[in-house]
Amino acid sequence: MRGIDYERLLARRLSRLGFAVVRAPSSGSGTKMDRPDIIAGRRGLIVAIEVKTTSRRRIYVGEKGVEQLVRFSECFGATPYIAVKFKGSGMDWLLIHPRYLKREGGTYSISLEEASRIGITLESLILRRLGEYS
Amino acid sequence: MRGIDYERLLARRLSRLGFAVVRAPSSGSGTKMDRPDIIAGRRGLIVAIEVKTTSRRRIYVGEKGVEQLVRFSECFGATPYIAVKFKGSGMDWLLIHPRYLKREGGTYSISLEEASRIGITLESLILRRLGEYS
Numbered sequence: 001m002r003g004i005d006y007e008r009l010l011a012r013r014l015s016r017l018g019f020a021v022v023r024a025p026s027s028g029s030g031t032k033m034d035r036p037d038i039i040a041g042r043r044g045l046i047v048a049i050e051v052k053t054t055s056r057r058r059i060y061v062g063e064k065g066v067e068q069l070v071r072f073s074e075c076f077g078a079t080p081y082i083a084v085k086f087k088g089s090g091m092d093w094l095l096i097h098p099r100y101l102k103r104e105g106g107t108y109s110i111s112l113e114e115a116s117r118i119g120i121t122l123e124s125l126i127l128r129r130l131g132e133y134s
Numbered sequence: 135m136r137g138i139d140y141e142r143l144l145a146r147r148l149s150r151l152g153f154a155v156v157r158a159p160s161s162g163s164g165t166k167m168d169r170p171d172i173i174a175g176r177r178g179l180i181v182a183i184e185v186k187t188t189s190r191r192r193i194y195v196g197e198k199g200v201e202q203l204v205r206f207s208e209c210f211g212a213t214p215y216i217a218v219k220f221k222g223s224g225m226d227w228l229l230i231h232p233r234y235l236k237r238e239g240g241t242y243s244i245s246l247e248e249a250s251r252i253g254i255t256l257e258s259l260i261l262r263r264l265g266e267y268s
Contacts, residue, residue: 019209022156024157042211046175046180072154075153075154075175078154078175
């Protein structure tokens with residue numbers, strides 16, 4: 001599967017969880033204008049998502065990608081997340097807030113172990129939100 | 135200019151006004167999944183926009199388009215607007231809330247005169263919002 005297919009799968013999952021979802025694939029048009037891969041909203045909970053997958057045990061995100069995601073999210077009024085998928089690990093998608101990424105040089109990264117410890121599952125994203133109202 | 139070019143122009147205007155903008159062109163991929171043409175956010179003010187242009191004095195929007203826009207917006211937590219451009223009129227973009235559209239049969243519409251009376255300019259969209267905080 002290509003990266004774009006993973007984006008589509010994640011978008012579908014969010015949609016089934018009740019989110020209104022917009023995908024903004026970079027589509028090779030050159031200017032990406034700070035857009036995240038996915039922006040999704042559910043009754044005021046708004047998340048801007050950059051999708052990353054790997055077959056290894058550590059996921060890397062370029063400095064520029066992280067900065068753009070954070071900048072876009074601040075401007076839009078959304079919470080930024082890196083959605084990580086460790087292929088072949090059997091683990092579901094995990095949402096990682098950029099503040100938990102480890103920075104080294106011009107690259108941010110997170111290991112499978114760290115991700116599984118601090119990552120948020122898609123379902124708990126909603127439960128957290130529901131919890132705020134209960 | 136094609137419809138897609140007008141979408142791009144409007145997206146650029148919103149961007150210059152400080153919005154984080156995502157365009158979701160239908161791209162002929164078939165399933166449009168309730169997506170609006172543009173979703174834009176600026177410090178918590180979030181708008182979902184369907185773009186319509188005409189060379190005539192009345193703009194029509196299909197029932198399905200309006201329903202999808204309203205449904206998406208409710209789910210996302212955005213305010214729905216039809217952005218109308220009366221080409222050749224010299225008038226700037228006007229944002230029309232769906233509740234102001236006139237319904238006849240399976241079609242919604244608004245005339246140039248009605249639009250200029252109740253439409254919101256892009257600039258006043260921001261000023262209104264600022265007003266809420268002042």
